[in-house]
Amino acid sequence: MVIKIPSYKFFKLMLLISLVLYSLIAATSNPHSVVAEENTNEEDSEFYILDETPTILSNLTISSKTRLLVSHHRKIRKGMKCHVSRHNICNGVKADKGTSLLYCCKKHCRNILGDKNNCGRCSRKCRFGQRCCGGVCTYVGFNPDHCGKCNKKCKSGARCEYGYCGYA
Numbered sequence: 001m002v003i004k005i006p007s008y009k010f011f012k013l014m015l016l017i018s019l020v021l022y023s024l025i026a027a028t029s030n031p032h033s034v035v036a037e038e039n040t041n042e043e044d045s046e047f048y049i050l051d052e053t054p055t056i057l058s059n060l061t062i063s064s065k066t067r068l069l070v071s072h073h074r075k076i077r078k079g080m081k082c083h084v085s086r087h088n089i090c091n092g093v094k095a096d097k098g099t100s101l102l103y104c105c106k107k108h109c110r111n112i113l114g115d116k117n118n119c120g121r122c123s124r125k126c127r128f129g130q131r132c133c134g135g136v137c138t139y140v141g142f143n144p145d146h147c148g149k150c151n152k153k154c155k156s157g158a159r160c161e162y163g164y165c166g167y168a
Contacts (some may be wrong), residue, residue, distance in 0.1 A: 047075040048095035048102060048111065076102065080109045114150070
């Protein structure tokens with residue numbers, strides 16, 4: 001049994017399929033696209049590596065039993081649960097070679113130097129088009145010092161337009 005499709009319908013169907021495939025390929029291959037950014041963000045790991053031992057462990061004497069406990073607390077999982085008064089493992093702890101500063105915000109450890117929902121302090125949200133750069137909400141669309149993301153500087157003479165460095 002052979003199904004005959006009129007040529008104009010076949011052409012429309014092939015055109016539609018090719019446009020869908022093209023848009024999927026373009027979205028995943030462009031490093032600046034939203035779809036590709038989620039998969040290729042190398043800065044995003046599962047843990048914060050602490051620069052210092054948390055204060056809840058600093059008063060302990062290091063013995064063979066507590067060494068394991070201290071080394072276990074040298075990293076904190078991102079978004080780890082905490083409690084401000086009881087189990088506050090992220091009370092101003094520096095991490096990732098000084099690029100992160102952890103605080104207990106709404107019962108979860110948050111980096112107040114880079115979290116757009118807790119920028120500079122807990123519950124301070126950045127506006128649309130802004131990112132949290134070093135604890136300050138910063139527009140990254142036209143800022144030559146933070147072009148498209150934090151600390152991405154444009155070369156001398158280049159302008160930042162819509163998050164991309166370009167020449168005038």
